[in-house]
Amino acid sequence: MNKQERLALFECMLRIRRFEEDVIRLAMAHEYVGRQHLYIGAEGAGAGACLALNKDDIAHTTHRNHGYLVARGSDRMAMFAEVLGREGGTNKGRGGPWHICDPDVGFHSTSAMVGGSIALAVGTAYGLMKQGSKAISVAHFGDGTLDEGIGYEALNLASLFKLPVLFMCENNAKPGQRPSSMLAAKHLSHVPAALDIPTAAVDGRDVEAVHEAAKAAVAHVRAGKGPFFLQADLERWPGSHQVHAAFPTGVTDISMAWEPGKIEGKHADWIKTYDPILLQAKTLLGDKTATQDELLAIDKRVTEDTARAREAAEKSPFPKAEDAAKQFA
Amino acid sequence: MNKQERLALFECMLRIRRFEEDVIRLAMAHEYVGRQHLYIGAEGAGAGACLALNKDDIAHTTHRNHGYLVARGSDRMAMFAEVLGREGGTNKGRGGPWHICDPDVGFHSTSAMVGGSIALAVGTAYGLMKQGSKAISVAHFGDGTLDEGIGYEALNLASLFKLPVLFMCENNAKPGQRPSSMLAAKHLSHVPAALDIPTAAVDGRDVEAVHEAAKAAVAHVRAGKGPFFLQADLERWPGSHQVHAAFPTGVTDISMAWEPGKIEGKHADWIKTYDPILLQAKTLLGDKTATQDELLAIDKRVTEDTARAREAAEKSPFPKAEDAAKQFA
Amino acid sequence: MSQSSSQMNFAEAIIDALCVAMDNDPKVSIIGRGISGHGAEAGADKRLAPYGDRVLDPPTSEAAVAMLSLGASMSGLRMFHHFGSGVFAFEAWNQVVNEAANARYMSGGRLKSPVTYCMFHGLRNGGGPQHSASLHGGYAHNPGLEVVMPATPADAKGLVLTSLYSDNATVMLVHPTLLALRADVPGGDYRVPFGKAAVHKQGKDVTIVAISRQVTEALKAADMLAKDGISAEVVDPRTLVPLDEAGLLASVAKTGRVVVADEGPNFGSASEIAAVIAEKGFKSLKAPIMRVNRPHTPVPFSPDMEAFMTPDAEKIAAAARRTLAA
Amino acid sequence: MSQSSSQMNFAEAIIDALCVAMDNDPKVSIIGRGISGHGAEAGADKRLAPYGDRVLDPPTSEAAVAMLSLGASMSGLRMFHHFGSGVFAFEAWNQVVNEAANARYMSGGRLKSPVTYCMFHGLRNGGGPQHSASLHGGYAHNPGLEVVMPATPADAKGLVLTSLYSDNATVMLVHPTLLALRADVPGGDYRVPFGKAAVHKQGKDVTIVAISRQVTEALKAADMLAKDGISAEVVDPRTLVPLDEAGLLASVAKTGRVVVADEGPNFGSASEIAAVIAEKGFKSLKAPIMRVNRPHTPVPFSPDMEAFMTPDAEKIAAAARRTLAA
Numbered sequence A, B: 001m002n003k004q005e006r007l008a009l010f011e012c013m014l015r016i017r018r019f020e021e022d023v024i025r026l027a028m029a030h031e032y033v034g035r036q037h038l039y040i041g042a043e044g045a046g047a048g049a050c051l052a053l054n055k056d057d058i059a060h061t062t063h064r065n066h067g068y069l070v071a072r073g074s075d076r077m078a079m080f081a082e083v084l085g086r087e088g089g090t091n092k093g094r095g096g097p098w099h100i101c102d103p104d105v106g107f108h109s110t111s112a113m114v115g116g117s118i119a120l121a122v123g124t125a126y127g128l129m130k131q132g133s134k135a136i137s138v139a140h141f142g143d144g145t146l147d148e149g150i151g152y153e154a155l156n157l158a159s160l161f162k163l164p165v166l167f168m169c170e171n172n173a174k175p176g177q178r179p180s181s182m183l184a185a186k187h188l189s190h191v192p193a194a195l196d197i198p199t200a201a202v203d204g205r206d207v208e209a210v211h212e213a214a215k216a217a218v219a220h221v222r223a224g225k226g227p228f229f230l231q232a233d234l235e236r237w238p239g240s241h242q243v244h245a246a247f248p249t250g251v252t253d254i255s256m257a258w259e260p261g262k263i264e265g266k267h268a269d270w271i272k273t274y275d276p277i278l279l280q281a282k283t284l285l286g287d288k289t290a291t292q293d294e295l296l297a298i299d300k301r302v303t304e305d306t307a308r309a310r311e312a313a314e315k316s317p318f319p320k321a322e323d324a325a326k327q328f329a
Numbered sequence C, D: 001m002s003q004s005s006s007q008m009n010f011a012e013a014i015i016d017a018l019c020v021a022m023d024n025d026p027k028v029s030i031i032g033r034g035i036s037g038h039g040a041e042a043g044a045d046k047r048l049a050p051y052g053d054r055v056l057d058p059p060t061s062e063a064a065v066a067m068l069s070l071g072a073s074m075s076g077l078r079m080f081h082h083f084g085s086g087v088f089a090f091e092a093w094n095q096v097v098n099e100a101a102n103a104r105y106m107s108g109g110r111l112k113s114p115v116t117y118c119m120f121h122g123l124r125n126g127g128g129p130q131h132s133a134s135l136h137g138g139y140a141h142n143p144g145l146e147v148v149m150p151a152t153p154a155d156a157k158g159l160v161l162t163s164l165y166s167d168n169a170t171v172m173l174v175h176p177t178l179l180a181l182r183a184d185v186p187g188g189d190y191r192v193p194f195g196k197a198a199v200h201k202q203g204k205d206v207t208i209v210a211i212s213r214q215v216t217e218a219l220k221a222a223d224m225l226a227k228d229g230i231s232a233e234v235v236d237p238r239t240l241v242p243l244d245e246a247g248l249l250a251s252v253a254k255t256g257r258v259v260v261a262d263e264g265p266n267f268g269s270a271s272e273i274a275a276v277i278a279e280k281g282f283k284s285l286k287a288p289i290m291r292v293n294r295p296h297t298p299v300p301f302s303p304d305m306e307a308f309m310t311p312d313a314e315k316i317a318a319a320a321r322r323t324l325a326a
């Protein structure tokens, strides 16, 4: 990968991180309704996969969807506005944070039902195939999807009809803490493999490894060889299910990549070992691909853009309450 | 296996065959409502498996359920009465032929939903385990059950919680004719195997082979080693989905086992190659375990018992129509 | 190619509508088999053979297959999805009432979901407890879906075509005992508007609101009543969502008496129609609103018991007489 | 061990009932987690810890897990099964409405199916289109199930215990916004009979029939109305199936005016209650039957829009005034 590509991955992860941090700020500043499902800590998987797609490829995501949309360039002001239920939101405030929808950047319905996105993505793949499109379909989902029978059914349909769909599974199941899946399979990939779907697994912390694996998987699917199951293994971010707005691992300070002494607190180990952004920053510096100043400059730009979008969203109006009863004809 | 065991298997298969033939006669004689799902042709699998169970083991079946109930000694008069919707039926006429229920011989609810029996059987296994019973649970189902997500979920639950359940799968899927399952797996057993469940496959035509395999599988489950998946491969009987009462392969004449010349008609090949009763008759005669007269004597007795039960059922009364609106408190 | 107006049965009318749509629009695609049922009318399906892989026979995976149709519809196809027996669609309940129903609204109108979920419903002779459910009330109860219930071959054709060209998810419920019903059916791209009730018979003494197969029974009941000099009006809403409240209320304003005939259990369509009239038509009511629907227990297999559960012309006529006596 | 009559919140009352049942009967077993919800009341679940593996935390496989509970109940256990958000139970719709609902009847009464399916329902602040469904109307529509909806901590305890000891499958729907509600709750094995409405407030001018959370809103509305000298009676059926028709009709006979308050959409519980009164209570009616329930569209996330969708005291009081003006 050349410098430009690698920095693009870095910037993409930062965009996601700063976006989610601002979602937490919104939740603190406004009487925020609904539960947050943040993408912090999974940026390596999301950025690595999304940057391997073409603009016209269509993805379906779960309720933990912000990262993918930011990665593919959805308007952040409209996304923040949706998080706040404003008329200017991606879904005019009707959907809310779990259902952000942006066909302009290749996102159709996002389902908050475990097992929803994988089956919709199979349907999109069917639709693309029937319409003779060169685009492919992508399902972003977590290991929990394989607990649901519909996840299994969807894999079977894709394999049976050789549909152009990439199954992008983020596995953060972990014995000990209640995992998000309880599968008797010794390895998640045994399920797609049993249904004759080729699989690969990659360390989700390593954005560059994910990106390479995703490019190969996308090539397989685009070549008409049928579905592919790519699994990115992750360590759940301590705040990934938080009910109340908080920064359990603090606001990310990328200089921790070169000043590890700054890392502290009860989740210091997670930050040191699992933060994909700090990890890539280290590699970029390590092999002299980038300087600290370059990384800080990217961060400054991203942070400011994000804040501007958030502030615009906060000022934007709510929809008219009585329009709730209007269907879209 | 000693002579007694082998003849018991033979008689059990005949009981099933003569019962189903009389169901066809009932359907011809009465304005029969509902569709028939007959067990003809699968007797090798049903008899072989059921005779490996203890009386207190509990089974759940699909709508193709007659064979198992007959095999385990359910009162045939009450079964015929249920097929006719009479008050004296196993379910007081409320359930009908697809739902025959007889707890006295170890049959709880039979579901007509594909995927129903397997999941109920897992629940029964859970209940037996919690109550410290030595009995095991059995799910009788067809390959179609693995098309349903709930089939996969049920397998996962059984494996996760090491439940005492035998998965007895009758596989009659066949490329060419529309199969009863459309699974991308190269082999059905890859699905339970992916979920870490031990599996075995056996030729469902060979009642003695099924019986040996079932005994081993039952021993595994009863020993507390968790679930086992046993697959019996079958060739679908030409009438297995018939809408109108008919004898596509004629009324079985066991002397065809020694006078193959009698076999004729458009389904002669099925009769020659796949009728488990004629096949076992040949082996029993071949190794001199039984004489033609012994087999004919068994058949005469079974046929007469069955006819008596059928005639009694035909004379039995219908329930009071208005009782339909009464729940069972 | 579709024929010009001609006699055909209900099953043929549905297939005719699908052929018209597929001929006019390459984006129309079908999932399912046995669309004409398993009886004598099943042959109608043969007309679909020439469309090859535009008709997909799916595995027995109702939930994922329902989502396949929904996802495909979002990506530009117009999907006609047939579940077979409606009870199989229970396996895809979340996918229809919580995914498809919300898809368009939830996106702020940015996504279209032109998918039509079709299925057989109701008491069908020997279905027994697990194959006799009425599903229309349940679908209508979940906002976001359009719910349509043709009672005649012409409406079957017209509602299939209107459903296919609606950008919201639609559920169409067909009573298997209607498949053989023959009548005149308009040719070509014939559409029946949603939310417009059909008055099958004018009358002045009592309004019989009937749905799906009960329309046939209501018309029989009207004939029985006519013999006693009672003039019954038979109104069929045709679509439950949207519901033509004005149409129903207009009839009630004329007659002042109402019988609602629907096969479904309580907490359903008959309840809703009665409730709407009790709220918005109260002033014109001269007598209690009678419902003729199934008793609130599972459906037994035993034939006489099933008949006891099933609304029919006699029961409707008796209810009409009760309102007139009240 | 259960306390003698004492103040506790709704969540604690449910847990108390479960502890009483498990202490008295080794066959009682629980499937699920988060029975007390995710709010401040969640702590109540801690009382279940000592029961160890009599409480099973299942995978996210709603359909098969629902059948696990049903099968286990047939084999002798008394199962309390909690789905969490009711919308997740949509994934097990067939298993509850077509398997559990029919199990006992279909067997001719030979099988028992003592399983209680519990879940959270309704508009809960920010649930958005996919997490705000009302499910009670849908369950009540499918015959064979008993459907119970506690509105007070005492009823929550008493209905849990009655459900556990019923040999038919029961569905219990809990409104998450009620979990913190505190009130006096009887100790020990306290049972609330099915099919017996509770009159929370006597009145003579108008009957407000309210369910679940709407009981609280109806009582607030009654206070508002009292200020204008309007005397409202607040009746809570408590169980939808069986429905205490006589109890509702007795109140209507007294007041002649009715408002039905229910969060659910049309074609549901409010419809059924209105229909029953329009048929069997018609003679006593002086005015149209008003329903206060949610508009028939999906539920938007935007807070003011959600509030617009949600029935509350103001809307109930306004409806009551309309019936009195009519």
Ligand SMILES: Cc1ncc(C[n+]2csc(CCOP(=O)(O)OP(=O)(O)O)c2C)c(N)n1
Binding pocket: A062, A064, A112, A113, A114, A115, A141, A142, A143, A144, A145, A172, A180, A181, D060, D088, D091
């Ligand atoms: C059908 C359904 N059942 C249950 C839930 C509740 N739920 C929300 S998130 C979640 C865990 C999902 O795990 P996974 O898909 O791996 O995502 P993760 O949270 O691990 O990123 C569950 C069970 C749901 N949303 N949908």
Ligand SMILES: Cc1ncc(C[n+]2csc(CCOP(=O)(O)OP(=O)(O)O)c2C)c(N)n1
Binding pocket: B062, B064, B112, B113, B114, B115, B141, B142, B143, B144, B145, B172, B180, B181, C060, C088, C091
């Ligand atoms: C949930 C559900 N979907 C569809 C059906 C319709 N159906 C009845 S039998 C059958 C095939 C079942 O195949 P299998 O289980 O292998 O049994 P077989 O007929 O081959 O013995 C189907 C799909 C059903 N009964 N239930």
Ligand SMILES: [Mg+2]
Binding pocket: A142, A143, A144, A170, A171, A172, A173, A180, A181
């Ligand atoms: Mg996960």
Ligand SMILES: [Mg+2]
Binding pocket: B142, B143, B144, B170, B171, B172, B173, B180, B181
């Ligand atoms: Mg099969």
